[in-house]
Amino acid sequence: MTTPSGKLRKVIPITPADPSKDGAAASFYEAQKKVYPRSISGVFARWRWILVFLTQLVFYGLPWLEWGQRQSVLFDLDAKRFYLFGLVLYPQDFIYLTGLLIISALALFLFTAVAGRLWCGFSCPQTVYTEIFMWIEHKVEGDRSARMRLDNGGWTFEKIRKKSLKQFLWIAVSLWTGFTFVGYFVPIRQLAGELLAFQGSWQIFWVFFYGFATYGNAGFLREQVCKYMCPYARFQSAMFDKDTLVVSYDPVRGEPRAPRNKSIDHKAQGLGDCIDCSLCVQVCPTGIDIRHGLQYDCIGCGLCVDACNTVMDKMKYPRGLIRYTTQNGVAQGWTSRQMLRRVLRPRVLIYSTVLLGISVAMVFSLMARTPLKVDVVRDRAALSRIVAGGRLENVYRLQIMNATEAPQRYRISAQGLDGIEVASESEIEIEPAQSRWVAVRLQIPYGAAPAGSHTVHFDIESLGEKRAHVQEKAVFLVPR
Amino acid sequence: MSDFTSNFWSIYVTALTLLGIFGCLLLLWITARKKVESTADNTTGHVWDGDLMEMNNPMPRWWMWLFVITSVFGLGYLAVYPGLGNYGGKLGWTQLGQYDSEVNKANKELEPMYARFASMKPEDMAGDAQAMAIGERLFMNNCAQCHGSDARGSKGFPNLSDGDWLHGGTPDKIHETITKGRVGVMPPMAAAVGSPEDVRNLAQYVLSLSGSPHDSLRASLGKEKFGACAACHGMDGKGNQALGAPNLTDDIWLHGWGENAIIAMINNGKTNEMPAQEGKLTDAQINVLTAYVWGLSNKPGAAR
Numbered sequence: 001m002t003t004p005s006g007k008l009r010k011v012i013p014i015t016p017a018d019p020s021k022d023g024a025a026a027s028f029y030e031a032q033k034k035v036y037p038r039s040i041s042g043v044f045a046r047w048r049w050i051l052v053f054l055t056q057l058v059f060y061g062l063p064w065l066e067w068g069q070r071q072s073v074l075f076d077l078d079a080k081r082f083y084l085f086g087l088v089l090y091p092q093d094f095i096y097l098t099g100l101l102i103i104s105a106l107a108l109f110l111f112t113a114v115a116g117r118l119w120c121g122f123s124c125p126q127t128v129y130t131e132i133f134m135w136i137e138h139k140v141e142g143d144r145s146a147r148m149r150l151d152n153g154g155w156t157f158e159k160i161r162k163k164s165l166k167q168f169l170w171i172a173v174s175l176w177t178g179f180t181f182v183g184y185f186v187p188i189r190q191l192a193g194e195l196l197a198f199q200g201s202w203q204i205f206w207v208f209f210y211g212f213a214t215y216g217n218a219g220f221l222r223e224q225v226c227k228y229m230c231p232y233a234r235f236q237s238a239m240f241d242k243d244t245l246v247v248s249y250d251p252v253r254g255e256p257r258a259p260r261n262k263s264i265d266h267k268a269q270g271l272g273d274c275i276d277c278s279l280c281v282q283v284c285p286t287g288i289d290i291r292h293g294l295q296y297d298c299i300g301c302g303l304c305v306d307a308c309n310t311v312m313d314k315m316k317y318p319r320g321l322i323r324y325t326t327q328n329g330v331a332q333g334w335t336s337r338q339m340l341r342r343v344l345r346p347r348v349l350i351y352s353t354v355l356l357g358i359s360v361a362m363v364f365s366l367m368a369r370t371p372l373k374v375d376v377v378r379d380r381a382a383l384s385r386i387v388a389g390g391r392l393e394n395v396y397r398l399q400i401m402n403a404t405e406a407p408q409r410y411r412i413s414a415q416g417l418d419g420i421e422v423a424s425e426s427e428i429e430i431e432p433a434q435s436r437w438v439a440v441r442l443q444i445p446y447g448a449a450p451a452g453s454h455t456v457h458f459d460i461e462s463l464g465e466k467r468a469h470v471q472e473k474a475v476f477l478v479p480r
Numbered sequence: 481m482s483d484f485t486s487n488f489w490s491i492y493v494t495a496l497t498l499l500g501i502f503g504c505l506l507l508l509w510i511t512a513r514k515k516v517e518s519t520a521d522n523t524t525g526h527v528w529d530g531d532l533m534e535m536n537n538p539m540p541r542w543w544m545w546l547f548v549i550t551s552v553f554g555l556g557y558l559a560v561y562p563g564l565g566n567y568g569g570k571l572g573w574t575q576l577g578q579y580d581s582e583v584n585k586a587n588k589e590l591e592p593m594y595a596r597f598a599s600m601k602p603e604d605m606a607g608d609a610q611a612m613a614i615g616e617r618l619f620m621n622n623c624a625q626c627h628g629s630d631a632r633g634s635k636g637f638p639n640l641s642d643g644d645w646l647h648g649g650t651p652d653k654i655h656e657t658i659t660k661g662r663v664g665v666m667p668p669m670a671a672a673v674g675s676p677e678d679v680r681n682l683a684q685y686v687l688s689l690s691g692s693p694h695d696s697l698r699a700s701l702g703k704e705k706f707g708a709c710a711a712c713h714g715m716d717g718k719g720n721q722a723l724g725a726p727n728l729t730d731d732i733w734l735h736g737w738g739e740n741a742i743i744a745m746i747n748n749g750k751t752n753e754m755p756a757q758e759g760k761l762t763d764a765q766i767n768v769l770t771a772y773v774w775g776l777s778n779k780p781g782a783a784r
Contacts, residue, residue: 026515026516026536026538027514027515027516027538028512028514028539029512029539029540029543029544030539030540030541031540031541032541224542227540228543379624379628379629380624380625381624381625381626381627381628381629381637382628382632382633382634382637385632385634385635387632388731397629439628439630441632
């Protein structure tokens with residue numbers, strides 16, 4: 001198309017909606033369609049359960065582990081001390097949290113680029129708790145069809161019994177989860193005692209708050225969280241490429257789909273391998289149809305693979321109509337060896353290199369960390385003063401932080417000017433994991449330095465077995 | 481709430497806020513009533529570039545209700561808390577009130593701790609680690625600005641740790657100093673002393689009192705002029721704590737050492753003030769602070 005000026009202009013033709021194709025008029029806002037996933041067993045289902053056990057063993061178990069006289073993992077927000085087994089971290093060590101977050105993000109990128117949404121399908125708390133809650137639901141109310149019947153039926157005694165039992169179990173798990181979560185911030189044994197005695201209103205609040213979050217997310221919101229709330233679900237597609245392993249339906253093999261008798265030769269009739277049994281849809285925890293292709297609602301759990309494989313086995317067809325494969329793999333019929341060869345592609349190598357680099361740097365910096373922190377603040381009142389003997393004196397406040405779990409003695413000295421010396425107490429003792437402000441006076445002989453400001457250094461070293469040494473810069477002022 | 485110079489702004493803010501909330505609700509209501517034609521393949525039917533289609537995925541309805549709940553919460557909040565221009569809210573909440581109530585709450589919580597110190601003598605309190613930790617913090621927040629964080633003062637601000645006291649170093653006197661404050665006045669004395677030469681001689685004599693380096697000839701000439709000073713500093717120059725007159729014989733120079741500093745003091749005089757802390761600190765806090773300051777230059781009672 002040309003404009004009056006004669007230039008080519010690109011126009012996107014818009015085809016108006018065809019009213020003849022239409023279904024019913026729909027609202028802008030859709031009521032949540034409840035998903036009733038059918039339970040299934042298979043390789044992926046088993047891996048999902050292994051990860052449920054692993055993650056929950058760590059989550060529920062860790063706060064109960066003791067390390068010496070204290071809880072092994074405790075984030076004491078009140079005292080601003082963060083205990084990780086043998087390590088005590090302070091707010092000043094916040095950089096390590098940044099490092100940890102970067103490592104987590106890069107690991108997410110790497111795993112996603114190689115094998116799709118592994119995090120979503122197997123270890124995300126939303127997935128794991130939904131799975132636990134669904135398991136309870138399945139045990140109490142029965143499988144998919146039984147649950148649908150129960151929900152559609154009237155309120156019989158049986159329905160009330162089942163529903164209340166389910167709710168009771170859900171609430172119990174939720175509260176225990178909330179309790180465990182708070183147990184990472186308040187010593188869990190102490191918390192248990194306090195809760196039994198109904199003490200500590202804030203702790204009770206947080207236990208109920210996280211309990212309620214678990215109950216609501218795993219019991220009701222479920223796939224809605226992944227579809228509408230989770231940012232990772234949306235941006236993980238940016239890490240996908242055609243060599244990323246994803247759960248895929250093989251349309252070349254499957255179409256045209258149709259139900260058929262097991263005994264007929266479907267190929268002769270022009271049918272694909274898909275018998276349109278819809279089991280893959282029934283087992284899906286987010287309620288999607290994987291045969292529509294890769295979609296953002298797919299959390300990559302692989303349950304449809306398990307479902308389809310059982311059907312293929314029954315039909316005596318080869319497995320893998322729905323399989324864990326790459327887009328290139330499906331399109332070009334690659335074997336797993338051929339796909340594996342494509343794993344080492346630039347984005348994977350870059351993610352791995354950066355991840356490895358940052359992890360190594362983090363471990364090194366944690367190992368080389370000095371368990372002593374010093375902050376020097378000049379006294380706010382006196383710039384400089386002349387004291388007996390005509391010496392010049394400057395006053396500083398040193399915050400000395402003992403980051404070990406044993407009492408320590410420290411020696412304070414100073415360098416940088418002729419004849420500079422510490423006039424106040426030069427050795428101080430600090431309790432384990434405590435910090436102290438000490439006023440330190442530095443003196444120089446009168447005339448040892450010209451008027452103006454001079455850089456000096458404080459040296460603080462511990463006198464214990466493990467020598468820690470910190471040097472801090474300060475300014476010494478000489479009056480005119 | 482009288483933050484606005486004109487009532488216009490109050491109305492402006494109120495109108496904008498309410499219009500915003502009701503506008504959102506109106507938009508929500510209109511879109512909720514509207515129906516869209518849906519197609520069998522769940523697309524809007526629009527096609528771009530030949531094959532690019534737009535899926536027709538509606539918002540979940542719970543999202544709409546969350547929006548409604550948020551708006552209702554917002555209106556409720558604006559009804560009870562300040563937010564709509566000059567309107568103060570039904571609860572009458574203010575920042576100042578919040579601050580006062582938090583301070584009162586903290587003071588109430590601290591009461592039992594201070595109660596333990598109420599019956600203690602300052603001499604004993606100075607040996608109590610907890611009292612001294614509190615005292616140090618009080619000192620850092622209220623006294624260190626002038627006296628220094630090590631309490632050794634600086635020019636014009638007395639050293640509190642050297643056992644030399646302008647107004648007396650007993651716990652009672654320290655308590656009085658903190659509570660009521662002090663004003664130290666050195667009047668200009670040049671006229672009473674005489675010529676500038678006399679003043680210089682007098683300064684040399686004052687230096688000699690503490691055994692500081694001085695010109696002994698000038699000092700002996702200055703001695704007879706010291707009568708003008710003796711009214712406050714005493715004939716022997718040892719000062720008078722009742723008047724706050726410093727001891728001139730101890731080689732401690734609050735306002736500077738040397739002939740020039742002394743001459744300036746005689747000629748110009750000086751008024752130095754320690755502000756009263758009464759009303760700023762509670763009685764209990766002043767008691768602890770007294771013990772802390774006393775303990776800076778004395779051995780605490782617990783050590784006896």
